Amino acid sequence: MIRKRIVFLVVPLAFALAALLAAGPALAAKGPIKIGLLTSxxxxxxxxxxxxxxxxxxxxEKFGDKVAGRDVKFFIEDNESKVALAVTRVRKLLTRDKVHIVMGGLFGSTGYAIAPLADRYKTPILIWSCPDDISKRKRKKYAVTYFSCSQPMHAFAxxxxxxxxxxxxxxxxGPDYAFGYESTGGFQQVFEDMGGKVIQKMYMPINTVDYGPYIGKLKKDADALFITLAGAQALRLPKQLKEAGLANKYVILGNGTNTDEFVLDAQGDEVLGWISALIYSADIQTKDNQDFVKSFVKHAKKDPGYYAEGYYGGLVSIYKAIEEVKGNVEDKDKFFAALRNLKVATGMPAGPRASDGHGTFKMNVYVRMTMKDETGKKRNKVLAIIPNVSQFWNYKPDAFMKKPPYSRDYPPCKNCGN
Amino acid sequence: MTFWLTQIFNGVSYGAIVFLLAMGLSLIFGVMKVINVTHGTYFLVGAYFGLTTLKQTGNFFLAILIGGIAIAVMGIVIERVFLRRLQGNDLGQVLITMGFVLVLQDAILVIWGPDPVSMDAPKFLASTGRIGGFSFPMYRLFLIVFAAVTAAALWFFESRTKIGSSVRAAVDDVEMAGGMGVNVPVVFSLVFGLGSFLAGMSGVLAAPWLGIQAGLDFEILPFAFVAIIVGGMGSLKGAVVASLLVGIIDNLGKTFFPEFAYFTLFLPMAVILAIRPSGLFGRAM
Amino acid sequence: MRGELLATRGRVIAIAAVLAFAVASPLFVDEFSVLVLNQCLIWGILALSLDLMLGYTGMASLGHAAYFGTGAYATAIMSATYGASFGEAFVVAIIAAAVVTAICALVALRASDVYFLMITFALAMLIWGLAYRWDSMTGGENGIAGIDRPLFMEDTITYYYFTLIVAAGVFLFFSVLVHSCFGKTMVGIRESESRMRALGYNVWLHKFIIYMISGLFSGLAGFLWVYYNSYVAPTDVELVTSFNALLMVSLGGPGTLAGPLLGSTIFVILDNSVNMFTERSLTVVGCIYIVVVLFAPEGIMGFIKQLRTKVGETDNG
Known part of the structure; x- marks a missing residue:
């Protein structure tokens, strides 16, 4: 008797499970435009x-949840800083929420991991991190990147x-993964093509706690360090460089992520004087940017950095593409073509950007120096604006793509000696 | 020569932080046989407590103390309320400490937010020292001295005080110690509190050097585990020697074989495990 | 006697119901649900193989991510780096898992109880270190992306059915195993090693074989996982993965076959849905750990068993 009752328990349980699983939103004929966002x-x-x-x-707040006459719904997924989880989460956006476009991906490697999903589900993905090869040798039919990690570094060099x-x-x-290789590689390529010499290259795990051993190994005869930092590294390495008494020994150049506003307030005076380049600085003096900074500070009580501007700018780009197809995002090919060939002249805090025809965009690169303003607040003061920078810099795209991708071993360190 | 001095010095100073963290872990394991996965998170939460204290009072040394005490209290509560019920259930104890890792990580996000923060050491410790051609960060020297003093204090406590000898007896054999009149529940709370104190304190100590950020707990925890596995669980001498080894090997490993940064650390551990599972100074199992 | 017969019948009906549900579900749920169910199956295989050690033989391993990860990485490397076929990748994955498991077992079996936990944990750390730093082989932090399934099972539903068949096979094999003489020996070892030794059993060899079986099937789960996620990274091998596997077994009920499957199903569904309802998913999962350990040491199957005996008593009386 009892056993039977248990069996009867199992069957409804199974159906309850089924109900839970199938509880996805029913597909309306033409509901809102759905934008999937991946973050951590x-x-x-x-x-x-x-x-x-x-x-x-x-x-x-500024653009509202409406574009081209249609409502917009945002679906946010959290990948908890894990690349493997990003794949699962994006898949959810694509199969359950059936979004029309996905944007996101922190970490260059996330871009490589989620890019194949764009083609698999024939849905545009604006890969927000900057994996070089997705717009070069491993292009996808439905994926574009916001920019290319090496792009600002070519210009910077x-x-x-x-x-x-x-x-x-x-x-x-640099950090020992794609982002580090691409940032370093881009700098080295142009720097050495213009007669400079890279005399030592170091890659270190992103979760390195003690940088002492690396710092102890630095060659003494260098003029400058070119540093790329990701995540917590931005907090640790500058401190440890300073305590080793090396802060003033070298000129410090680097990727803008080193002193991005996400971490700038937490950093000490050790980063003052660091010169870096990126596609953004909160210090850009255009009206578009000043407005953006003002609204951002209202919400976040701090300046926006490239992580903030890029997300905002990505969304501006997506809205623009939606407008260009007059809201008909269901025609994925047209929608993607609009996104891929996009040209945004105004409204972007970081300045205009235009498609380069290879799956990413040409944009301004800002050379910044970290310094304190009159009020004692640290900022990334813009020293120079290099306009309309292509991911291939001044090289010919075809010739460029014939060379190997930037990696741990490329470009090789010809002047490292030993 | 200076190169080697610098590398060894760096290794020793890193070993100092590892020692403070590992010693707590080792005590807890030695006496209670609990693999406390929360230990790294104690380290991180301790750092946050220290940070808040520093902001309120401006006193760095008070921050170290408060960071330690806050975590000690938390540890004792966790031990009394949860771990005690699970005595003898090794797996249950490990799993529950993992549960606390997740809850505490979330609590950090809620209380202190996701912002990475840094903490400034007092001015006199933030300078660079110089002896001849050898220059070194003052703060690292401070860490080494601090760890050495702590080790000495622990040694004194363990070998010269009555409670210390009860703890030692408990490391050797809990049941026997109980039979000999040692108040085992009190010793457990004491040991867990002391271990947690060390973890919280070391978090504050490391903060000016490493910064405070989500994820730091699991970045530093493996080093402490390697140290207690190599040194032998429950052994003060083992923790000292192994932490120094971990610091120095990690340094030299990164210097000479940067591609195998973790491997140079884990491989010796595996070898020791295979040859002598109880560690260099642990009691044979 | 009659009771036993009934129980068996009940079990058969339950298995049939679950199987029917699993087979039929792709017909009436969306693609995402099929993906989630597929995850349940893969983690279910990992949990089952862990349970063989933990629940049946009493060897708590804190490092099963290592064997899972070995299978996963071997598959990814073969497929993405060397362009191996599905079958070739399978063979290499299983061999790799076997080798790594054998080495780990030789080291770990020298210890018991909490030391065994510690050693398996340390060994898993070593494997993680390799995945994380052996750049030229594993891609380090980047992981390995772009692992494609063969065309005929590229489709989500086909791969789901493939995994289902494999999982059913594993379940069948395990149920034969635990009901065999060997299975009885396993339980004997769990209850008292010294008694089994006195009875003339080679306890070490038994434990070694169980360890091997468990490691191999974990490697199989890793193999399936890579073709499922088409990406592998060091986070797949990290401590949390080992812990999650332990939680699945404890949640469902160690020492049973249905338990790990139930545990993995609940865990995976929660993992995929909690963050739809709350930002505090870490706390939710953390509390599950705490609650399971404190209040349900025998897991859900333990509850059901208790319920059954209780009701059974009143029935008889």
Whole structure:
């Protein structure tokens, strides 16, 4: 008797489970436009994620949840700073929420992991992190990237060679994964093509706690360090460089993520004087940017950095693409073509951007120096604007793509000696 | 020569932080046989408590103390309310400490937010020292001294006080110690409190050097585990020697074989496990 | 006697119901649900193989992510780096899992109880270290992306059915195993190693074989996982994965076959849905750990068993 009752328990349970699983929203004929957003609310990238969420607030406040006459619904997924989880979460956006476009991905490697999903589900993904090869050798039919990790660094190396000709020998330091290779590789490529020398290259795990051993190994005869930092590294390495008494020994160049506003307030005076380049700085003096900064500060009580601007700018781009197809995002090919060939002239805090025809965009690169303003607040003061930078810099795209992708071993370190 | 001095010095100073963290872990394991996965998170939460204290009072040393005490209290509560019920259930104890890791990580997000923060050491510790051609960060020297003093105090406590000898007896054999009149529940609370105190304190100590950020707990925890596995659980001498080894090997490993940064650390551990599962100074199982 | 017969019948009906549900579900749920169910099956295989050690033989392993990860990485490396076929990748994954498990077992079986926990934990850390730092092989932090399934099972539903068949096979094999003489020996070892030794059993060898079976099937789960997620990264091998597997077994009920499957199903569904309702998913999962350990040491199956005996008593009386 009892056993039977238990069996009777099992069957409804199974159906309850089925109901839960199938509880996805029924597909309306033409409901709202659905935008899927991937971010990180937990783990090492939690702060980047919270900047992104504040940027989303600013965006919605300004543009509302309506574009091209249709309602917009945002679906937010949290990958907890884990790349493997990003795949699962994006898949959920694509299969359960059936979004029309996905944007997101912190970490270059996330981009590589989620890009294949765009083609698999024939849904556009605006890969927000900057995986180089997704817009070069591993192009996808339905994926574009916001920019390419090496892109600002090409321009930066050119600027360094032209404006600081005394810097001839450089040591590069970077995190040991795609982003580090691409940032370092981009800098080294142009720097050495213009006669500079990279005399030592170091890659270190992103979760390195003690940088002492790396710092102890730095060659003494370099003029400058070119540093790329990701996540918590931005907090630790500058401190440890300073305590080793090396802060003033080298000129410090680097990727803008080193002193991005996500971490700038937490950093000490050790980052003052660091020169870096990126596609954004809160210090840009255009009206578009000043407005953005003002609204962002209202929500976040701090300046926006590239993690915030990029999210906002990505959303502006998506709205623009939706307008271009007159809201008909259901025609995925047309929608994606609009996104891929997009040209945004105004409304972007970081300035205009235009498609380069290869799956990413041409945009301004800002050379910034971290310094204190009159009030004692740290900012990334813009030293130079390099306009309309292509991911291929001045190289010919075809020739460029014939070379191997930037990696741990490429470009090789010809001048490292030993 | 300076190169080697710098590397060894760096290794020793890193070993100092590892020691403070590992010693607590080792005590807890040695006496209570609990694999406390929360230990790294204690370290992190301690750092946050220290930060709040520093902001309120401006006193760095008070921050170290408060960071330690706050975690000690938390540890004792967790031990009394949860772990005690699970005595003898090794797996249950490990799993529950994992539960606390997740809850505490979330609590950090709620209370302190996701912002990475840094903490400034007092001015006189933030400078760079110099002896001849050898220059070194003052703060690292401070860490080494601090850890050495702590080790000495622990040694004194363990070998010269009555409670210390009860703890030692409990490490050797809990049941026997109980039979000999040691008040085992009190010793357990004491040990867990002391271990937690060390973890919280080391978090504050590391903060000016490493910064405070989500994820730091699991970045530092493996080093402490390697130290207690190599050194032997429950052994003060083992923790000291193994932490120094961990610091120095990690340093030299990163210097000479950067591609195998973790491997250079984990491989010796595996070898020791295979040859002597109880660690260099642990009691044979 | 009659009771036993009834119980068996009940079990058969329950299995049939679950199987029918599993087979039929793709017909009436959306693709995402099929993906989630597929995850349930893969983690279910991992949980089952862990349960063989933990629940049946009493060896609590805190490092099963290592064997899972070995299978996963071997598959990914073969498929993405060397362009191996599904079958070739399978063979290599299983061999790799076997080798790694054998080495770990040789080291770990020298210890018991909490030391066994500690050693398996340390060994898993070593494997994680390899995945994280052996760049040229594993891609380090980048992980390995772009692992494609063969065309005929590229489709989500086909792969789900493939996994279902494999999982059913594993379940069948395990139920034969635990009901065999060997299975009885396993339980004997759990209850008292010394008695089994006195009875003339080679306890070490039994434990070694169980460890091997468990590691192999964990590797199989890793193999399935890589083709499911088409991506592998060090986070798949980290401590949390080992812990999650333990939680699944404890939640469902160690020492039973249905338990791990039930546990993995509940865990996976929660993992995929909690964050739809709350930002505090860490706390939710943390509390599940705490509650399961404190209040349901025998898991859900333990509850059901208790319920049954209780009701059974009143029935008789």
């Amino acid at each position: 609310k937990k783990g090492v990238l939690a702060k980047h994620g919270s900047d992104q969420m504040n940027a989303l607030k600013v965006f919605r 050119h600027w360094v060679r032209t404006s600081m000709p005394n810097i001839k020998k450089v040591i590069t330091i």
